[in-house]
Amino acid sequence: MRNQREQASQLPRDGAATETRALHGVSEVAALLAFKNSLTIPPGAADFFAKWDAAGVASSPCNFTGVTCNSSGSVTAIRVEVLGVAAASVPFDVLCGSLPALATLSLPSNALAGGIDGVGGCTGLEELNLAFNSFSGVVPDLSPLTKLQKLNVSQNSFTGGFPWDALPSMPDLTVLAAGDNGFFTQTDTFPAEITKLTNLTVLYLSAANIGGVIPPGIGNLVKLSNLQLSDNRLTGEIPPEITKLTNLLQLELYNNSLRGDLPTGFGKLAKLQLFDASMNMLTGTLSELRSLTQLISLQLFYNNLTGEVPPELGDFKELVNLSLYSNNLTGELPQNLGSWAEFNFIDVSTNALSGTIPPYMCKRGTMTKLLVLENNFSGQIPATYATCTTLQRFRVSKNSMSGDVPEGLWALPNADIIDLEGNHFTGGIGDGIGKAGSLNSLYLARNRFSGAIPPSIGNASNLEILDISSNELSGEIPASMGSLANLGSVNIAGNGISGEIPVSLGMCSSLNTVNFAGNKLAGTIPSELGSLPRLNSLDVSGNDLSGAVPASLAGLKLSYLNLSDNRLVGPVPEPLAIPAYGESFHGNPRLCATNGVDFLRRCSPEAGGHSASTARTIVTCLLAGLAVVFAALGAAMYITKRRRAEAEATVGRGSGKLFAKKGSWDLKSFRVLAFDEHEVIDGVRDENLIGSGGSGDVYRVKLGSGAVVAVKHITRAGASAASTAPSAAMLRSPSVARRTASVRCREFDSEVGTLSSIRHVNVVKLLCSITSEDGAASLLVYEHLPNGSLYERLHGAEGCKLGGLGWPERYDIAVGSARGLEYLHHGCDRPILHRDVKSSNILLDETFKPRIADFGLAKILNSATPDSTPGVVAGTLGYMAPEYAYTWKVTEKSDVFSFGVVLLELVTGRTAIMAEYGQSRDIVDWVARRLDSRDKVIALLDAKIGEEWAKEEAVRVLRVAVLCTSRTPSMRPSMRTVVQMLEAAAIGREFGHVASVKGKVIP
Structure with a gap:
């Protein structure tokens, strides 16, 4: 300041007014330089600040880039925008104290931090823009x-x-934008002060932690052109007064808890261009949209909308984006849809739409995504899409479409996904597939494609996933596939493909999954497959392969191997002749083993001449003699043991072991094991019992190696007192024993058949099964999950003692469990129904990652044989879907209902059944009666969910739970959709496995 005064004293004295202006100007220069000195300026912004200096007394702030002055030379505006400059603190107090004429302060899209307390001193401000920075603290x-x-x-x-x-x-005020500040203290009612700002044209309050209902007073803001209230906690219905906002161009309401129909008169918003109310609970039809002819983008996915897509949408000349997926829409799409403007994408997946696909959506050559999967569309693929070179995703799977695929579709240069799975398409795979330079995934399974796989497929250099299974393909596997360096998964199962497996596949270094099952392949298994470093699953079963099992396969780390039902001969390499691959070689009678496993015959030694024959004779005689001796000893020991066992059965269990005699046991291994059956059997004792359920008792068994496994004991029919310990009910009633044993027998077969084939991080690992010689007792050996079940952690005394579960753990459990069920429903060859989803069947590992367990009631879904077994209850009270009471049928949507109950437990901390719910009522009824206000919704949350951000996520998860527990099965989302909604619930915090849904297009 002293130097400024000295400089001022040296100015020419042209008059008092001149001196005053000069003094004022220097002061403003100093303020601006103080602001500049607070910044870290990246190289790209250096030129912008080149004139910001104090070079001599002639320096004027009006010469600074981004600074505007009035006619008196005073600074009126500072615009430092989108430069990436950073600051730990901005000297707002200096700026506001030294620039009295400042009317505009615009600093958006930089990296400015610290508080903004001093900004209140800029009393002349007309525009304050601090958006897209890192300012913190309280807004003053x-x-x-x-x-x-x-x-x-x-x-x-x-x-x-x-x-x-x-x-x-x-x-x-004409513009109010305070959104995307997720750390604002939550507001449980919409701020009434906003409805008084009748000059507002822009109101942006998305992600501002606002709750309550949108008030009728919103209708006062008739000048609004842009209203954005997304990502909040808004409830209730869209108020009818919103129809007064006839100047609206953009209306964003997505990701709230809004319900009800679009208000009558919504069509009065004739200027509306962008409308997004996705991820709510809206119902009713789209009829109010038929007059919104200026729409450019319409986003209403993840709601409960019904009825047809208004035919008028086909005449909308501006419409370029349409996302209506995951609703309950029916009827046909307008045939002129997207034909007028430069249409970008359509996603109407997971509805019940029918008819043909509109043919002209790529008329302007700009379409990038066509997603109509999981509907009832029929007819052919319109030929117009064969020339739509801008297409990146073409997904029409799981419809009823037919006919040949237009030739040009195979060769689309920018398509990364072509998904035609689950239709009735015919014809061949076009030779143009080799020109699909961007193609990453090709899904053609479950159609009627015929002819050969074109050799040109080897030119689709970016191909990673190829699934052409369950078609009518013939010919040979082209050797050119060996050039697909990125190919990770290839599935040609269930076709009529012949010839040999090309050795060139050994060059596909990224291959991890190969499924050639159920074809007519001949020749030998190439040893080159053993050189694939990532190969994890190999299935060549049901072919006509011959020769030996290549020794090179022994070096692979295969989680799944199936060579069954071929004509293979010779010894199986010893590393493969293990119980984990016990069923991998069936149907190859000329295979043998050198290590004496029971699922392969022992290999005969080569002929060794007379001496060898003589030796064999001598050994045979010796063994025969010993057999006589051992038989006599064995008879005596048997009598002694039987008497001892009968005595033990009379006095009780004695040592506490469940099995009082050791007989012959059959062990079937599904993983590589480091223990035998006797270690497990010895550990099944009373003191190791950790749980009981409808399908058996569970024991914690510590093995000799120190490892721990969980063992489920299932009693079969015909059990004797000497081999098992029947329950008291069984002892009282033999008929109950027979019936219970029969049911458990079915449960055992079901669980073994299901779990042995499943490989998923969120499904419990079945290590092996052990069955007694007489079939009366069966054991299932699983990985041990040290943190018990979700039920115990949420509701049990031990869980409470350990502090229960925080919201981050609960959220991870919700997402992980959903992914496990999604895999069962959508990731297997046929959907697998769990049929008893509940919190006690979700187990937790040492880091609380969940595993779906207890598949005792699971059933592979077979549409030809509906599950309608009377008298056998599938599920648990409180979790069973309501339709089961009158249909006796279980579907995938039944599992979704049960999972919704689990979500309610996670959010509320309550059990599925409690006395306070009332007679014949459960948690679903209890929650449903408390959804009519924001206060009641918040009151539903477990008190242990304390943080505001956690409550926000919990409310979103609650919304998913409510959708899952809809009384109408068709209204429930698929598990795939449930996973997507749960992942979207964590927007606003850093979760490694959570992806943003801002794109609003399903993958």
Whole structure:
């Protein structure tokens, strides 16, 4: 300041006014330089600040780039925008104290941090824009800024409450943007002060932690052209008063808890261009949209909308984006849809739409995504899409489409996914597939494609997934496939493909899954397959392969191997002749083993001449003699043991072992094991019992190696007192024993058949099964999950003692469990129904990652044989879907209902059945009666979910739970959709496995 005064004293004295202006100008220069000195300026912004210096007394702030002055030379505007400059703290107090004429302060899209307390001193401000920075702390009292017309503090890290009560002092406000500040203290009612700002044209409050209902007073803001309230906690219905906002161009309401129909008169918003109300609970039809002819983008996915897509949408000349997926829409799509403008994408997947696909959506050559999977579309693929070179995704799977595929579709240069799975397509795979330079995934399974796989497929260099299974293909596997260096999964199962397996596949270094089952392949298994470093699953069963099992396969780390039903001969390499691959070689009678496993015959030694024959004779005689001796000893020991066992059965279990005699046991291994059956059997004792359920008792068994496994004991029919310990009910009633044993026998077969074939991180691992010689007792050996079940952790005394579960753990359990069920429903060859989803069947590992367990009631879904077994209850009270009571049929949507109950447990901390719910009522009824207000919804949450961000996520998960527990099965989402909704629930915090859904297009 001293130097400024000295400089001022040296100025020419042209008059008092000149001197005053000079002094004032220097002061403003100093303020601006103080601001510049607070910044870290990246190289790309250096030129912008090149003129910001104090070079001599002639320096004027009006020469600074981004600075505007009035006619008096005073600074009126500072615009430092989108430069990436950073600051730990901005000297707002210096700027506001030294620039009295400042009317515009615009600093958006930089990396500025610290608080903004001093900004209240800029009382002449008309525009304040601090958006897209890292400012933090509390937004100060802004009521001194009475001239403010534009206020934008969005996309920062502010905490505390926004000063809504300051808004009445800004009657001229036209822009209010305070969104994307997720750390704002939650507001349980919509701020009433906003409805008084009748000059507003832009209101952006997305992700501002606002709750409550949208008030009728919103209709006062008739000048609004842009209203964005997304990513909040809004409830209730869209108020009818919103139809007064006839100047609206953009309306964003997505990801709230809004319900009900679009209000009558919504069609009055004739200027509306962008409308997004996706991820809510809206119902009713789309009829109110038929007059919104200016729509450019319409996003209503993840709701409960019904009825048809209005035919008028086909005449909308501006429409370029349409996302209506995951609703309950029916009828046909307008045939002219997307034909007028430069259409971008359509996603109407997972509805019940029918008819043909509109043919002209790529008429302007700009379409990128066509997603109509999981509907009832029929007819052929329109030929117009064969020339739509901009297409990146073409997905029509799981419909009823037919006919040949237009030739050009195979050769689309920018398509990364072509998904035609599960239709009735015919014809061949086009030779143009080799020109599909961007193709990553080709799904053609379950159609009627015929002819050969074209050799040109080897030119599709980016191909990673090829699934052409269950078709009518013939010919040979082209050797050119060996050039697909990125190919990770190839499935040609269930066709009529012949010839040999090309040795060139050994060059596909990325291959991890190969399924050639059920074809007519001949020749030998190439040894080159053993050189594939990532190969994890190999299935060549059901072919006509011959020769030996290549020794090179022994070096692979295969989780699945199936060579059954071929004509293979010779010894199986010893590393493969293990119980884990016990069923991998069936149907090859000329295979043998050198290590004496019981599922392969022992290999005969080569002929060794007379001496060898003589030796064999001598050994045979010796063994025969010993057999006589051992038979006599064995008879005596048997009598002694039987008497001892009968005595033990009379006095009880004695040592506590469940099995009082050791007989012959059959062990079937599904993984590589480091223990035998006797270690397991010895550990099944009373003191190791850790749980009991409808399908058996569970024991914790510690093995000699120190490892721990969980063992489930299932009693079969015909059990004797000497081999098992029957329950008291069985002893009282032999008929109960027979019936219970029969049911458990079925449960055992079901669980073994299901779990042995499943490989998923969120499904419990079945290590082996052990069955007694007489079939009376069966054991299932699983991985041991040390944190018990979700039920115990949420509701049990031990769980409470250990502090229960925090929200991050609960969220991870919800997502992980959903992914496990999604795999069962969508990731297997045929959908697998669990039929008893509940919190006690979700087990937790040492890091609380969940595993779906207890498949005792699981059943492979077979549409030709509906599950309608009377008298056998599939499920648990409180978790069973309501339709089961009158249909006796279980579907995938029944599992979804049960999982919804689990989500309710996670969110509320309550059990499925409690006395306080009332007679014949459960948690679903209890929650449903408390969804009519935001306060009641918050009151539903477990008190242990304390943080505000956690409550926000919990409410979103609650919304998913409510959808899952809909009384109408068709209204429930698929498990694939459930996973997507749960992942979307964590927007706003860093979860490694959570992806943003801002794109609003399903993969």
